[in-house]
Amino acid sequence: MLISEMDIITPQTVNDCLLILSKKETEHRIIAGGTDAVVRMKEGKWLPSTWINIKGLKExxxxxxxxxxxxxxxxxxxxxxxxxxxxxxxxxxxxxxxxxxxxxxxxxxxxxxxxxxxxxxxxxxxxxxxxxxxxxxxxxxxxxxxxxxxxxxxxxxxxxxxxxxxxxxxxxQPQTENEIGIFQKLGPRKAQSISIVNVAIMLSMAKDRECLGGKIAFGSVAPTIIRAKKCEALLPLNPLTDDIIENIAKIAWKEVMPITDGRATAEYRRDMASALLERGLYRLMRRWERK
The missing domain is CATH 3.30.465.10 (Uridine Diphospho-n-acetylenolpyruvylglucosamine Reductase; domain 3)
Incomplete structure (x- = not known):
């Protein structure tokens, strides 16, 4: 299908859009910013007969x-x-x-x-x-x-x-006063949005380096985003000393499930997931100590 053969519909309200989506006889797809759509069309993957442009829906x-x-x-x-x-x-x-x-x-x-x-x-x-x-x-x-x-x-x-x-x-859910978070990413270059590995870390802290608990989510290391539950379980057991942080990072190497593709090997992704988590925890401790 050529791009010129596609229809573009621009609904004026959310209800108009939902009415269009309710019609089963047309193959449609929603488009807003279009940054992913352009790439997918070039790959021949997203070629619906109708695009629904919702960019103007201020609501x-x-x-x-x-x-x-x-x-x-x-x-x-x-x-x-x-x-x-x-x-x-x-x-x-x-x-x-x-x-x-x-x-x-x-x-x-x-x-x-x-x-x-x-x-x-x-x-x-x-x-x-x-x-x-x-x-x-x-x-x-x-x-x-x-x-x-x-x-x-x-x-x-x-x-x-x-x-x-x-x-x-x-x-x-908003972060509380005793919660600190950080996002870390490894990518080929700034202009590319595709991560080789990324990680979000949220910690709930008490005095000094005492961690009450936390959440760790990795991207680009499994079919979907994953929570690193084994790493999370270690967070509140001890103050987050340098040794504990290194041990948690080693667990991450085993917990992620990456694949090898054109951007990186599975082993490299494991290494980088561990390194990003370790660096992120160190940075969070420095932020907490300055707070």
């Missing part, structure tokens, strides 16, 4: 705090995230992840909803959303459901989102 572009949770519209761009004072204060790990999404042009165009919907295991914002206990609101014409983000993805490029549904809200 899906917001960042606000409601009843102790932060709500983010799916059309919020990575640049919006970077410049949000609310997220800088209460979800800085997501801000750090957004800063790592490729070049400035990618940050200006790409949206958080698109990053989620593409379901790439290398998506930079997704590990940050994992450690922020995010939930994704999916809406159809007659129904709405809230899915914890760890249950949203079923494999590379695959989610539980139904053909008649769209993402209408992302809800995250």
């Amino acid at each position: 899906l572009r917001y960042i606000k705090e409601i009843n102790g949770t932060i709500h983010i519209g799916p059309l919020i761009t990575h640049t919006d995230i970077i410049h949000s004072s609310l997220l800088q204060k209460k979800a800085n790990i997501l801000v750090e992840a957004a800063r790592e999404v490729g070049a400035i042009q990618m940050q200006n165009m790409g949206t958080i909803g698109g990053n989620i919907g593409t379901a790439s295991p290398a998506g930079d914002t997704i590990p940050a959303l994992y450690v922020l206990n995010a939930a994704v609101e999916l809406q159809s014409l007659h129904n709405k459901r809230l899915i914890p983000i760890n249950l949203l993805f079923t494999g590379p490029g695959r989610t539980v989102i139904k053909p008649n549904e769209m993402i209408t809200n992302i809800i995250i």
Whole structure:
């Protein structure tokens, strides 16, 4: 199919979009920033008969705090995230992840909803959303459901989102005063958005280096984002001394499940996952000591 043979529909409201999605006779796909769509079309993978352009739906572009949770519209761009004072204060790990999404042009165009919907295991914002206990609101014409983000993805490029549904809200839990987070990424170069390995770390701290618990989410080391549960179990057992941090990083080498592809070997990804976690924990301890 040629791109010139595709139809583009631009709904004026979310309800208009849901009405279009409810029609089963047409093969359609939603487009917002288009940063992933262009790549997939060149690969011959995303060639629907109809594109639904939702870029202009202002009702899906917001960042606000409601009843102790932060709500983010799916059309919020990575640049919006970077410049949000609310997220800088209460979800800085997501801000750090957004800063790592490729070049400035990618940050200006790409949206958080698109990053989620593409379901790439290398998506930079997704590990940050994992450690922020995010939930994704999916809406159809007659129904709405809230899915914890760890249950949203079923494999590379695959989610539980139904053909008649769209993402209408992302809800995250804000970081508390004693929580510190960091996002680390290894990529071939800044202009490329595809991570070789990435990791988001969130720690709940007490005095000195005493850790009360934490969450660790790796990207690009398995078919979907994974929580490093064995590493997490070691966090509250002892103060996070240099020796403990090194031991936790060694566990990460065994816990990730990477593959070899054109960007890196599985062994290299294991080594880098361990190194990124170790470096991230060291950096978090320095931040905590300065706090």
